[in-house]
Amino acid sequence: MLECKGVSRLAGHREILRGVDLPLEGGQVCALFGPNGAGKSTLLKIMALLTRPTRGVVLWDGEPVRGRESKVRQQLGIVSHATYLYNNLTAEENLYFHGRLFGIPRLRERVEEILEKVGLYYARRDTVGTFSRGMQQRLTIGRAILHEPRVLLLDEPYTGLDQQGQAFLNDVIRDFRNAGGACLLISHDLPDAVALADKFIILSEGRIVREGSCSDMTAESFDNIYREALEVDRESGDAWAIQFRGEG
Ligand SMILES: Nc1ncnc2c1ncn2[C@@H]1O[C@H](COP(=O)(O)OP(=O)(O)O)[C@@H](O)[C@H]1O
Ligand SMILES: [Mg+2]
Structure with missing residues (x-):
């Protein structure tokens, strides 16, 4: 690969x-x-x-x-020290933005699915600038897997x-593998x-x-x-x- x-x-x-x-x-x-x-x-x-x-x-x-x-x-799905998130956009808008760049089909459904998966559906309309570091990290992980990459x-x-977030990330990695x-x-x-x-x-x-x-x-x-x-x-x-x- x-x-x-x-x-x-x-x-x-x-x-x-x-x-x-x-x-x-x-x-x-x-x-x-x-x-x-x-x-x-x-x-x-x-x-x-x-x-x-x-x-x-x-x-x-x-x-x-x-x-x-x-x-x-x-x-490729990437999680690094930079979050690659826009602080003035909501969680949902960040994923839409990323999804459009990658031309993801059925984007609305995929964004909802990811927000549920990373446990941020409740905060989807909040701007990322108000998120804790851990919430931002959850969204960064969601963003990394949104376009269904073959490599993480x-x-x-x-x-x-x-x-809970660590356990969730372990599940994401295991599922991916x-x-x-x-x-x-x-x-x-x-x-x-x-x-x-x-x-x-x-x-x-x-x-x-x-x-x-x-x-x-x-x-x-x-x-x-x-x-x-x-x-x-x-x-x-x-x-x-x-x-x-x-x-x-
Ligand atoms: N753009 C750069 N210019 C100069 N030195 C750099 C640059 N990026 C990294 N380094 C240096 O390269 C070494 C390795 O850095 P890095 O890859 O971040 O290590 P690690 O992630 O293992 O801690 C460090 O000594 C760092 O200071
Ligand atoms: Mg390092």
Whole structure:
């Protein structure tokens, strides 16, 4: 489905991403972990076609995306740090606006269905500027799935959600996966994301340092894997850490 190959990204002289290969497959949730600054959001933005890689390519069904970005964008649902909502429009109007851009058929029914699904039907006529962060996040998620994309790209999507909201988002992700969609999930809640995902990737300093299957993975065993993966990277990359270790 959506895939990036050999993707690097320079910011000035710094390499934010260094040769990342990441294929997303239908019917799978891939959890992307890593410390702050590892390059997770940059990688997601490249796959969302919001940023171009300095080197490497993004592929859709095996072919480079370049030249058919708008067509591929129709297949992507994105939740990132920006909500992409208009504060002066109501919840309903925001979805209509987005829906028209994507030429969604039977838009009225689809908008109602989504408002019910994200638990905002009661607030559909309220302007988004009056919404709490969690309500805005619910609407952002609704907006991301409105056009029935085949790929969901989620950057810390649990931000601001209450417990009920988190459970609702887990249901959305599971339904999406079970319907054959491919999902990339960035989350700092390691145990929850590992329980939900099919495979995991750990990014550190712009490189994939570990990847694997989440099946039969307990929170504890993953915690060990995560620590180990980042520790190894620190030893190879940070002279101070090596020196410190040598002394101890
Ligand atoms: N547009 C940019 N210009 C310069 N540096 C950037 C830019 N975007 C991100 N960075 C830097 O790249 C690194 C990775 O950022 P990011 O992808 O947001 O990491 P993460 O999401 O894993 O926390 C950070 O050190 C950040 O400061
Ligand atoms: Mg980030």
